[in-house]
Amino acid sequence: MSVSIEERLYTIRYKADEQSHLAVQNPQVCTDCKLKECLSFCPADVYDWDVETQTLTIAYENCVECGTCRVACAEDNIEWKYPTGGYGISYKLG
Ligand code: SF4
Numbered sequence: 482m483s484v485s486i487e488e489r490l491y492t493i494r495y496k497a498d499e500q501s502h503l504a505v506q507n508p509q510v511c512t513d514c515k516l517k518e519c520l521s522f523c524p525a526d527v528y529d530w531d532v533e534t535q536t537l538t539i540a541y542e543n544c545v546e547c548g549t550c551r552v553a554c555a556e557d558n559i560e561w562k563y564p565t566g567g568y569g570i571s572y573k574l575g
């Protein structure tokens with residue numbers, strides 16, 4: 482039996498910081514980026530491409546801190562740090 486991403490995300494709890502712990506270093510690099518792999522490699526769908534504004538949106542509140550985007554952006558264009566103390570993810574199971 483497969484478990485949906487929504488069901489998996491339900492097993493975690495997140496206390497969102499007021500400031501994002503994720504940032505794009507150079508927005509123009511994202512605009513020029515052909516593949517935009519971040520739209521597919523993030524397991525929590527944090528990244529989305531806004532066609533209207535031609536910018537990358539970052540729903541940092543949903544980040545599960547897996548660290549993938551630290552290494553998987555081919556342009557090394559994502560600035561990543563842990564949320565400040567007391568904020569971020571906590572796992573209810575496991
Ligand atoms: S974050 Fe990286 S993979 Fe995503 S659009 Fe920007 S340059 Fe491309």
Ligand code: SF4
Nearest residue numbers: 523544545547548550
């Ligand atoms: S650390 Fe993982 S969950 Fe968080 S934004 Fe990066 S790829 Fe997505």
